[in-house]
Amino acid sequence: MKAFVEEFKEQARVITRDLRHRGLIQTALRKYEVARDRRKGAFGNWQMARQAAAEIKYEAINHLDTYLAEFADKLMDRGTQVHWATTPAQAREIILGIIKSKNAKSIIKSKAMTAEEIHLNDAMEKAGYEVVESDLGEFIVQLRREPPYHIVFPAMHLTRDDISALFEKELGSAPTREPEELTMIARRALRKKYITADVGITGANFAIAETGMISITENEGNARLTAALPKTMITLVGIEKVLPKLEDLALFLPMLATAGAGQTLTGYNTMYGGPRQKGEIDGPEEFHVVLLDNRRTELLADPEQRDALHCIRCGACLNVCPIFKNVGGHTYGTTYSGPIGSVITPHLRGLQDWKHLSNASSLCGACTETCPVKIDLHHHLLQNRRNASEQEPSALERFAYKGFAFLINRPGLYQFAKEMGRLLEPLHKMVKGSKLDPARSWTSTRDLPSMPSQSFKEWWRNR
Numbered sequence: 001m002k003a004f005v006e007e008f009k010e011q012a013r014v015i016t017r018d019l020r021h022r023g024l025i026q027t028a029l030r031k032y033e034v035a036r037d038r039r040k041g042a043f044g045n046w047q048m049a050r051q052a053a054a055e056i057k058y059e060a061i062n063h064l065d066t067y068l069a070e071f072a073d074k075l076m077d078r079g080t081q082v083h084w085a086t087t088p089a090q091a092r093e094i095i096l097g098i099i100k101s102k103n104a105k106s107i108i109k110s111k112a113m114t115a116e117e118i119h120l121n122d123a124m125e126k127a128g129y130e131v132v133e134s135d136l137g138e139f140i141v142q143l144r145r146e147p148p149y150h151i152v153f154p155a156m157h158l159t160r161d162d163i164s165a166l167f168e169k170e171l172g173s174a175p176t177r178e179p180e181e182l183t184m185i186a187r188r189a190l191r192k193k194y195i196t197a198d199v200g201i202t203g204a205n206f207a208i209a210e211t212g213m214i215s216i217t218e219n220e221g222n223a224r225l226t227a228a229l230p231k232t233m234i235t236l237v238g239i240e241k242v243l244p245k246l247e248d249l250a251l252f253l254p255m256l257a258t259a260g261a262g263q264t265l266t267g268y269n270t271m272y273g274g275p276r277q278k279g280e281i282d283g284p285e286e287f288h289v290v291l292l293d294n295r296r297t298e299l300l301a302d303p304e305q306r307d308a309l310h311c312i313r314c315g316a317c318l319n320v321c322p323i324f325k326n327v328g329g330h331t332y333g334t335t336y337s338g339p340i341g342s343v344i345t346p347h348l349r350g351l352q353d354w355k356h357l358s359n360a361s362s363l364c365g366a367c368t369e370t371c372p373v374k375i376d377l378h379h380h381l382l383q384n385r386r387n388a389s390e391q392e393p394s395a396l397e398r399f400a401y402k403g404f405a406f407l408i409n410r411p412g413l414y415q416f417a418k419e420m421g422r423l424l425e426p427l428h429k430m431v432k433g434s435k436l437d438p439a440r441s442w443t444s445t446r447d448l449p450s451m452p453s454q455s456f457k458e459w460w461r462n463r
Contacts, residue, residue: 035262074212078274112203
């Protein structure tokens, strides 16, 4: 636990001092906010759309058992092989088993945060398989041997010069600052991989129970090639991605595009319902869907925070979060960063090991306000803090809370403490930020507000 906390603090210290890095992120996110607000205006009523989306996800999550069974049955009716994975290890074992059974050598993979969640690439590479990310941003960070920076924009922390230097080193290309040429360099490298890949792996944005179909949203067309060219297709999807009806996509596809990237509609929206059917000329010969739990059902059993499973992974909460804008995506040290990551990571990976993420928040509420499915994010951060302190309260916390309760219930003692605070304030200013400062964890980066010369009660009495 200490290692995760200390790593977060150290990385946060480094990034917050890197003004160039912070400038890149904040400039990019300001442009996103302008585009997002322009697209929100195209909705007849954005707030009503949010309410409708929240109600649909409420229905799906609160009847998840029914909709998952319907989804799986419809898939299997068309020849899809459905696998249920309770843990990340089980999911990796299932996928590696499929790959091994096909005598595969190379794998092409489109963007899938669930694959990052279970560290699938590492497992496949250790097993001796070549794995290539086909999403441009994911391909870039894979070449850099680092995880995605952001749920939607994996390489948003890099400039054109950074990417050009990377391609020059790894792919032997000529230096260029033109975005189109950089894209073509990656495209030429990836085209060969599509043709030679034995297995294609995708994630899923939505899983439609009514029709038993996977919905994948993208801007590059790489997921279509990943699904169409290899003979075997594997989709790894979290069980919370279910939507009840096909018509729900009429709301969720434009909402995801608007909240996620400030677009009217994402470039490619594709539905997959099974392997190649009789009379069809393309598509995979085998289609496998792996439904991942990984403690999602434990979160489902928590009525207070269950709505965190409504998340559609649009990244909107990251884009408005003042903490994310300053410490960056890699600082969180986990698959899902920003407010939603700080809420669900303690559930997915252990409350005590990851409780520090819920404390890395200003509780400004911007995340809750922007969430397209109305997840109560900033209150969930508070609930995580409460649950962590109740589960394993530290000696300092116990002392602090008991001391506060003792003081606040004795008005005379409380008044005396206020007077002493005013008297000692000049002394505190002398030791501010030093090892002698009892509030140095706060004052090392902030100013401690000065105590007022009189309280409201004193002012009222004088009136």
